[in-house]
Amino acid sequence: MCGGHVNCIPASRFEWGVFQPVMRAHGEREHNEVWAYGKQAEPILEKYLRLRYQLLPYTYSLAYQTYLNGSPFMRALFMDFPNDPKVTNITDEYMFGPAFLVAPVTDQGATSRKVYLPAGTDWYNYWTNERSKGGQTVEVSAPINTIPLFVRAGSIIPLGSEVLSTDDPQTIVRVLVYPGSDGDFTIYNDDGKTYAYETGSSQISHLHWNDAAGQLTHDGADAWTGTESSIVTVVGLEPPHP
Numbered sequence: 001m002c003g004g005h006v007n008c009i010p011a012s013r014f015e016w017g018v019f020q021p022v023m024r025a026h027g028e029r030e031h032n033e034v035w036a037y038g039k040q041a042e043p044i045l046e047k048y049l050r051l052r053y054q055l056l057p058y059t060y061s062l063a064y065q066t067y068l069n070g071s072p073f074m075r076a077l078f079m080d081f082p083n084d085p086k087v088t089n090i091t092d093e094y095m096f097g098p099a100f101l102v103a104p105v106t107d108q109g110a111t112s113r114k115v116y117l118p119a120g121t122d123w124y125n126y127w128t129n130e131r132s133k134g135g136q137t138v139e140v141s142a143p144i145n146t147i148p149l150f151v152r153a154g155s156i157i158p159l160g161s162e163v164l165s166t167d168d169p170q171t172i173v174r175v176l177v178y179p180g181s182d183g184d185f186t187i188y189n190d191d192g193k194t195y196a197y198e199t200g201s202s203q204i205s206h207l208h209w210n211d212a213a214g215q216l217t218h219d220g221a222d223a224w225t226g227t228e229s230s231i232v233t234v235v236g237l238e239p240p241h242p
Helices: 011-017 044-053 055-069
Strands: 095-097 101-103 113-119 122-125 131-133 134-141 147-151 155-160 171-175 183-189 203-210 213-219 231-235
Touching: 011 044, 044 055, 044 155, 055 155, 055 183, 131 134, 155 183
Parallel strands: 171 231
Antiparallel strands: 095 101, 101 147, 113 134, 122 131, 122 147, 155 171, 183 203, 203 213
16 A cells, blocks of 8 residues: 555555455555554544454455456446446546545545546445435545445345454454345355365355345345344435444
């Protein structure tokens, strides 16, 4: 996120790193732990590091799609919205997988920024759950602890249990569904440590959201159980994210 001779990790750079394929703290300083950047920065960095771990089921599934067909984690908006000519020259927003639109703050000291929401779908502010129509530019609050982040309607996002390391076993504890359009997501999982996946030791689950019916269905290696169904949250019917 910082590198070379840059001896820093501004909070905004760290937040941005959560939505990149590889998240690493670079720099020439002796310590790069989240608590090494001062009391003001520590809770912000901790918040986003925890979010990165929660998103592991989502990002690991993106890696599976990259393995299958080469689809990138990060992509320019025109790849997902080829019919919207307004996205052609946008260079400071991007999609992170099929769900997230990321709009990093790049101006020092800025506390807001304009974000264009591509046409053809509705969008949800990830932090507030506010729903907006696509095809418009919105002014978004962006204090130092909040990266502008939107989710496309129809998205299905699996969230994992809180862990302190990728060596810790993780289970899916929540599935967020963003209504407004039909949607699909394939969850991929394996042991995360060995090459056993090459001989079929992995689990693949396909989730489908039928927006008209308000129903999420599941098929794959294991049947969808009542316990698993209870972790589904339809966004817009709950409080916003902290």
